[in-house]
Amino acid sequence: MLVIAVVNLKGGSRKTTTTGFLGAAFHEGGLRVLGVDADGENESLARWQSGADLPWPVIGMAVPNLHKTLPGVAGDRYDVAVIDTPPMKAQRGTVLSAVRLATHVVVPMAPTPVEYDRLAAVKELIEESADLRPDGRPPVNAVLLTGVTKRAASTAFYRQQAEEAGWKVLQAEVIHSQRFSQAWGDPIKNAAKGPYGAAAEELLDLEPEEARA
Amino acid sequence: MTPKTRAEQLAEKTKRLEARQQTGAGHQEAAPSHVPHSTAAEPVLAKPVRSTLDLPPATHRDLQAWLGEAAVRLGRARVTKQDVLEAMVRRLLVDETLARLILADLKERQ
Numbered sequence: 001m002l003v004i005a006v007v008n009l010k011g012g013s014r015k016t017t018t019t020g021f022l023g024a025a026f027h028e029g030g031l032r033v034l035g036v037d038a039d040g041e042n043e044s045l046a047r048w049q050s051g052a053d054l055p056w057p058v059i060g061m062a063v064p065n066l067h068k069t070l071p072g073v074a075g076d077r078y079d080v081a082v083i084d085t086p087p088m089k090a091q092r093g094t095v096l097s098a099v100r101l102a103t104h105v106v107v108p109m110a111p112t113p114v115e116y117d118r119l120a121a122v123k124e125l126i127e128e129s130a131d132l133r134p135d136g137r138p139p140v141n142a143v144l145l146t147g148v149t150k151r152a153a154s155t156a157f158y159r160q161q162a163e164e165a166g167w168k169v170l171q172a173e174v175i176h177s178q179r180f181s182q183a184w185g186d187p188i189k190n191a192a193k194g195p196y197g198a199a200a201e202e203l204l205d206l207e208p209e210e211a212r213a
Numbered sequence: 214m215t216p217k218t219r220a221e222q223l224a225e226k227t228k229r230l231e232a233r234q235q236t237g238a239g240h241q242e243a244a245p246s247h248v249p250h251s252t253a254a255e256p257v258l259a260k261p262v263r264s265t266l267d268l269p270p271a272t273h274r275d276l277q278a279w280l281g282e283a284a285v286r287l288g289r290a291r292v293t294k295q296d297v298l299e300a301m302v303r304r305l306l307v308d309e310t311l312a313r314l315i316l317a318d319l320k321e322r323q
Contacts, residue, residue: 029222192220192223
């Protein structure tokens with residue numbers, strides 16, 4: 001089972017939207033998808049599932065030992081688990097646990113100063129997870145630029161900043177649009193054809209960090 | 214031949230990675246059930262005595278959550294029940310105030 005954790009320590013960084021669309025993209029490919037809502041405070045993914053009757057299950061699992069609990073719960077019944085993680089600093093243990101288990105980490109980030117400012121803390125957490133993982137290396141991880149304004153210079157600027165800080169930044173970009181900003185609570189259609197599908201495909205093509213160089 | 218849709222390509226790539234995962238080539242397995250966490254030397258002659266503990270499910274859940282937070286606060290990979298219980302018992306045996314509080318709890322439950 002691939003485990004894709006959507007992580008950003010900052011709130012309002014489109015984690016739930018990203019998790020929902022990634023899950024939908026994999027589901028459209030006929031894969032058995034499990035959504036995991038690790039954000040016990042908001043439970044946005046779980047409520048999206050029930051509100052829109054998404055065709056793949058979402059379970060609530062806001063626990064700091066998610067890396068142990070989830071494999072037991074999921075068993076071999078799913079091909080992909082997508083985890084929506086909490087933003088709160090106090091729940092860093094839950095985020096770390098999700099990253100510890102993840103095969104892939106997506107960091108949604110709008111190209112703005114306030115979002116870029118928190119990126120270093122995410123990197124620190126991902127690197128910390130390496131020590132806790134059986135193979136001693138971090139999960140495959142990348143930044144996904146979201147809320148992008150067309151033709152804005154900020155996109156290229158923050159892409160370059162993130163790359164210079166050692167991040168892999170996916171070529172796929174999620175343009176700011178009503179389709180995504182108003183998506184929560186509605187059924188998700190054609191996710192694979194859009195930027196999230198492209199992002200998922202790119203992510204799966206990435207090699208683990210040690211093999212990149 | 215009809216070109217593959219992105220959804221189909223995603224499915225193919227996922228299956229390929231899952232297969233690699235199962236053969237252990239290039240991907241992580243689930244986290245191990247234990248992580249070495251103690252560097253204290255094992256006593257050579259005094260074998261530890263194992264004690265088991267039954268907790269109500271809600272208390273167990275709260276304890277698990279506490280252990281996770283404690284690990285973060287201590288900057289450690291994990292804090293185990295063993296760590297906590299050992300520390301608590303050590304303190305109980307030397308701290309009269311704590312001993313009194315525990316006795317009061319026990320009395321209240323009688």
